[in-house]
Amino acid sequence: MDSFKRNSRALLFFAGLLAAWAAVTALRLIDPIVLPSPWSVARAAPGMLRERLLADIGLTLGRVLAALAVACVIGIPAGLFLGYRKRTYEVLEGPLHALRSIPASALFPLFLIVAGVGETSIVALAAYPSLLVILVNTVSGAALANKRRLYQARLLNLTTLQMVSDVLFYEALPNIFDGIRTAVSYSLLLVVAVEMFIGLGERGLGRGIYLYQSAYRIPETYGAIIIAGMIGILLNWAVTKAQEHMLRWVPNVHEEE
Amino acid sequence: MNTPAASTATALQLENVDFSYAVRSEGANSQLYQGFSLRIEHGSIVTIMGASGSGKSTLGRIMAGILTPQKGDVRRSSDFTQPSHLVYADQHPMNDVFPWQTVLQNVRYPLEKLNWESSQRRERICYLMTLFRLSALANAYPAQLSGGELQRLALSRCLSWKPKLVILDEPFSALDGKIKAEITSALHELALKDRMTLVLITHNVADALALGMRCVVIARRPVRVISDLEFQTGFPRDDSSPNYDAMRQSLVNGIRDGFV
Numbered sequence: 337m338d339s340f341k342r343n344s345r346a347l348l349f350f351a352g353l354l355a356a357w358a359a360v361t362a363l364r365l366i367d368p369i370v371l372p373s374p375w376s377v378a379r380a381a382p383g384m385l386r387e388r389l390l391a392d393i394g395l396t397l398g399r400v401l402a403a404l405a406v407a408c409v410i411g412i413p414a415g416l417f418l419g420y421r422k423r424t425y426e427v428l429e430g431p432l433h434a435l436r437s438i439p440a441s442a443l444f445p446l447f448l449i450v451a452g453v454g455e456t457s458i459v460a461l462a463a464y465p466s467l468l469v470i471l472v473n474t475v476s477g478a479a480l481a482n483k484r485r486l487y488q489a490r491l492l493n494l495t496t497l498q499m500v501s502d503v504l505f506y507e508a509l510p511n512i513f514d515g516i517r518t519a520v521s522y523s524l525l526l527v528v529a530v531e532m533f534i535g536l537g538e539r540g541l542g543r544g545i546y547l548y549q550s551a552y553r554i555p556e557t558y559g560a561i562i563i564a565g566m567i568g569i570l571l572n573w574a575v576t577k578a579q580e581h582m583l584r585w586v587p588n589v590h591e592e593e
Numbered sequence: 594m595n596t597p598a599a600s601t602a603t604a605l606q607l608e609n610v611d612f613s614y615a616v617r618s619e620g621a622n623s624q625l626y627q628g629f630s631l632r633i634e635h636g637s638i639v640t641i642m643g644a645s646g647s648g649k650s651t652l653g654r655i656m657a658g659i660l661t662p663q664k665g666d667v668r669r670s671s672d673f674t675q676p677s678h679l680v681y682a683d684q685h686p687m688n689d690v691f692p693w694q695t696v697l698q699n700v701r702y703p704l705e706k707l708n709w710e711s712s713q714r715r716e717r718i719c720y721l722m723t724l725f726r727l728s729a730l731a732n733a734y735p736a737q738l739s740g741g742e743l744q745r746l747a748l749s750r751c752l753s754w755k756p757k758l759v760i761l762d763e764p765f766s767a768l769d770g771k772i773k774a775e776i777t778s779a780l781h782e783l784a785l786k787d788r789m790t791l792v793l794i795t796h797n798v799a800d801a802l803a804l805g806m807r808c809v810v811i812a813r814r815p816v817r818v819i820s821d822l823e824f825q826t827g828f829p830r831d832d833s834s835p836n837y838d839a840m841r842q843s844l845v846n847g848i849r850d851g852f853v
């Protein structure tokens with residue numbers, strides 16, 4: 337009931353936004369070169385999708401998911417291990433935060449030199465800040481693990497691997513999801529941005545937006561931007577669903593100490 | 594009324610223990626334990642009583658080795674060769690279970706990791722789930738349980754692998770009368786059957802009397818044993834018998850004397 341209310345309120349907001357957009361363009365308050373009408377965007381959509389954008393969407397989504405996969409596969413185990421071995425983390429904490437402070441986009445030329453123009457460098461660039469944010473969140477999640485429960489786990493002679501995969505992983509899972517959520521927006525942002533500038537022959541949603549804009553096909557530009565936004569919403573929704581499912585056991589009140 | 598039976602083996606012995614928490618406001622009373630000694634015999638059921646804030650949990654955690662005293666000795670029986678032989682069950686049962694595991698998984702996991710053979714494991718799980726009335730809740734997560742159910746789960750998990758010494762910190766706080774009586778007799782049965790030493794921390798006179806073969810009352814800062822009573826009455830104890838009344842009276846007197 338609550339989520340129904342929330343959803344209908346969000347829907348109402350979007351409807352209002354759309355109505356305002358329609359009104360503003362119908363009254364010709366803004367030049368259609370700057371803001372085309374919603375109808376012209378809707379009319380342009382089928383052709384634009386057929387022309388190139390469906391393939392672009394697939395490519396962009398694939399790159400984002402690949403970057404996230406790399407970030408999770410490396411970031412989560414490494415974060416759990418570092419959270420378990422606090423001494424090691426104390427040594428690495430400074431350098432890690434220094435690395436995190438470098439804007440990822442500034443590193444792109446380096447990635448191009450190392451990996452060349454192509455999928456590898458795009459995915460690597462998006463994976464880089466995603467990995468760091470997942471890693472840092474995982475470490476703090478592991479560090480926040482319930483000490484009393486860790487005591488119970490230590491009674492059982494667990495190996496380090498069992499301790500990490502059976503106990504620490506779950507203790508850190510709420511924080512891991514926080515990291516993944518941030519990583520999703522980083523990845524989408526960077527993939528789309530890099531696609532815009534990487535080269536003429538490349539494909540992808542970012543490239544599509546850039547080319548439509550260059551050709552002054554404004555309705556198509558808006559259409560592609562809206563699609564990029566929808567991908568962001570969709571990915572976020574997927575993370576929320578995964579989180580709800582994987583954290584369905586979380587107690588409401590954390591009893592500690 | 595200390596036991597003269599020096600022949601019985603010692604499960605655990607605290608000798609001249611000093612303990613204080615590092616971060617506490619300074620003052621004469623910051624030393625929680627000073628030269629504190631206590632001996633727990635093998636196979637005994639000992640209840641530790643004290644008002645809240647008297648340092649009962651701290652004592653339990655010193656015994657379990659979770660807290661290390663600044664001075665003095667904590668000697669454990671050479672019988673306890675594995676970490677799992679000595680368990681401290683937290684006051685908050687959610688800290689004793691893995692909330693990401695279901696009730697059944699929570700009871701099974703320790704047995705798996707301690708390499709119990711699968712048929713024995715199944716038998717033990719079945720026994721505990723029935724004893725603690727958890728069978729119908731096998732697939733529920735701890736967060737979905739009521740306070741009493743959660744406490745029963747925490748107890749069955751802590752006892753699952755037959756530890757040799759169990760320190761239970763307020764294990765009945767969320768249980769109501771009828772279930773409490775059941776759990777008490779279940780604990781007694783388990784203690785005898787598995788030959789384990791049981792230390793029960795409580796502030797409730799009835800709980801102490803329901804199980805205790807010996808009852809140690811402690812009082813505050815620096816903590817001293819103010820009364821150490823031995824109860825020979827058999828189990829289960831009938832709280833309407835004159836015998837029980839006498840036990841109760843001596844315990845209450847012991848507590849009162851300590852506070853005057």
